[in-house]
Amino acid sequence: MLNNLAVNYEEAVAMILFGIGFCTLLFHRNLVKKIIGLNIMDTAVYLFLASMGYIEGRRSPIADPSVPASVSAFINPIPSGLVLTGIVVSVSVTAIMLALTIKLYKRYHTLNLDEIYMFAKNEDIG
Amino acid sequence: MKKNKFSRFFRWIEGGQKDSLEQKIDTGAEIRDGAVPPSSREKLYALLEAVPENRKKMENMEIRSFNRLYQVLCVLVCVIFISVLLLTVSYLPRFGGDHNPDNNEVAQRYIENGVAETGAVNLVAGMILDYRAFDTLGESCVLFTAVTCVFVLMKSLSSERTIPLTKDIMYDMSNDVILHQVVTFLFPVIMLFGVYILLNGHLGPGGGFAGGAVMGAGLMLYSLAFGEEKTERLFNERTFQVVSTCALSFYCLSKSYSFFTGANHLENIIPKGIAGNILSGGLILPLNICVGLVVACTMYGFYTLFRKGGI
Amino acid sequence: MEIFRIILLVTLVVCALSASFSKNILTSIVIFMSYSLVMSIIWAILQSPDLAITEAAVGAGVTSVLFFITLKKIRLISTGKKETPHEKE
Numbered sequence A: 001m002l003n004n005l006a007v008n009y010e011e012a013v014a015m016i017l018f019g020i021g022f023c024t025l026l027f028h029r030n031l032v033k034k035i036i037g038l039n040i041m042d043t044a045v046y047l048f049l050a051s052m053g054y055i056e057g058r059r060s061p062i063a064d065p066s067v068p069a070s071v072s073a074f075i076n077p078i079p080s081g082l083v084l085t086g087i088v089v090s091v092s093v094t095a096i097m098l099a100l101t102i103k104l105y106k107r108y109h110t111l112n113l114d115e116i117y118m119f120a121k122n123e124d125i126g
Numbered sequence B: 001m002k003k004n005k006f007s008r009f010f011r012w013i014e015g016g017q018k019d020s021l022e023q024k025i026d027t028g029a030e031i032r033d034g035a036v037p038p039s040s041r042e043k044l045y046a047l048l049e050a051v052p053e054n055r056k057k058m059e060n061m062e063i064r065s066f067n068r069l070y071q072v073l074c075v076l077v078c079v080i081f082i083s084v085l086l087l088t089v090s091y092l093p094r095f096g097g098d099h100n101p102d103n104n105e106v107a108q109r110y111i112e113n114g115v116a117e118t119g120a121v122n123l124v125a126g127m128i129l130d131y132r133a134f135d136t137l138g139e140s141c142v143l144f145t146a147v148t149c150v151f152v153l154m155k156s157l158s159s160e161r162t163i164p165l166t167k168d169i170m171y172d173m174s175n176d177v178i179l180h181q182v183v184t185f186l187f188p189v190i191m192l193f194g195v196y197i198l199l200n201g202h203l204g205p206g207g208g209f210a211g212g213a214v215m216g217a218g219l220m221l222y223s224l225a226f227g228e229e230k231t232e233r234l235f236n237e238r239t240f241q242v243v244s245t246c247a248l249s250f251y252c253l254s255k256s257y258s259f260f261t262g263a264n265h266l267e268n269i270i271p272k273g274i275a276g277n278i279l280s281g282g283l284i285l286p287l288n289i290c291v292g293l294v295v296a297c298t299m300y301g302f303y304t305l306f307r308k309g310g311i
Numbered sequence C: 001m002e003i004f005r006i007i008l009l010v011t012l013v014v015c016a017l018s019a020s021f022s023k024n025i026l027t028s029i030v031i032f033m034s035y036s037l038v039m040s041i042i043w044a045i046l047q048s049p050d051l052a053i054t055e056a057a058v059g060a061g062v063t064s065v066l067f068f069i070t071l072k073k074i075r076l077i078s079t080g081k082k083e084t085p086h087e088k089e
Helices: A002-007 A009-027 A031-053 A077-108 A113-125 B007-013 B029-034 B040-050 B053-090 B105-118 B123-131 B133-159 B177-199 B208-234 B237-260 B284-308 C002-021 C025-045 C049-088
Strands: none
Touching: A002 A009, A002 B053, A009 A031, A009 B053, A009 C002, A031 A077, A031 C002, A031 C025, A031 C049, A077 A113, A077 B105, A077 B123, A077 B133, A077 B208, A077 B284, A077 C049, B105 B123, B123 B133, B123 B284, B133 B237, B133 B284, B177 B208, B177 B284, B208 B284, B208 C049, B237 B284, B284 C049, C002 C025, C025 C049
């Protein structure tokens, strides 16, 4: 197993990054820290996808129009296209989360999720 | 106020008229703001102090033991999760191998026939704007929806703002001489680079997403250095509305056109031209420009909405 | 090239860990910015220049600016709250 992991080190690092992001998401009570953890998870998934499309010793998929393109010259273009759209969507998701965070801070004057939860519960009772 | 079909909508947007659905549907915590005093924290502490001493101690102990349980369970879940993922990775095919299962006939087709069928030299651009153009249309709509969400969230925030943002001299950078000089030099270069990437998307690395992001970052830098008033001459709310709506509509029309012709293939209306020239690739260049404009508007829109609660 | 790639990946993990463990939020945002920059170099090595340009503009530029503005806004709200009792007196 360790041997295989050493061969697939790129994917293994992507999984470790995903785990780090997940831990950040679970352990921290601070909302901004949670958003950073989610972003790390995002990039880990993109790294995994991009490394699946990589083929050793081949070029990026930009063809030469004078020569007919052959498969053996280029890497797989599909993961690149998927990740390209994913990166831009992750920014808009981050922006919405940050706007919601500002809104929550405006109301409860704290970024700690536990305190926010306590205040919200208290409001419901009162 | 002009009297036309949409005047009510605009009046509602500008806050002059109350939403007719207000208090009929639950729009969240915002409406109850008047009823609950802002010092809910103090109220909670007062409540906590009123609780008898021993009961408070017991609750504290309960919370502490729950926290310890939570931490232990977190560690357990994370360790199991990471080890399962790593175990899966160890069974994956070798990294960088050319016979991996994801290098199948789809990628082969895209590479071998891509230049002839789409007219774009950059195969990624040809893929996302020709073979999978509807995917990109949905993605642009996601961006537009995100801006709308942030607009709604921040607009209601700015109407109740008590501290005017113009007074925060400590954070205002518009009087900084060094920043002014550097931005005067850098802004044209950044914008030129963004436009180059945008227009060159079908010939080299780049395209709508990258070029739009670079242009949006350049606009942000300009606005940071010279203040909002100067940027508004270049880019205001009206420009945002016109540009992003026109770009999205053009994209949508040019691609849904194929539904009227039988929906067999997303046909090019414009001839493809010779691959490798700047005016080639059929619809890919105009679509790249559309996507780039939408992305640039979105990025700059996020910035201004966060900064002052309006574009 | 292999060694360079491994160094970059180790930097990535270190950046992610320190962004997670740093006490100050501002520090962790700056570290996240450098994480995105390292990520864009890795994408250039993985032969995807499109991704490298987009990540450099979006991850290191736009996202961190949004984080910074959020922090500034939060600080403004909290200082504004502190000053209100003074104004009352």
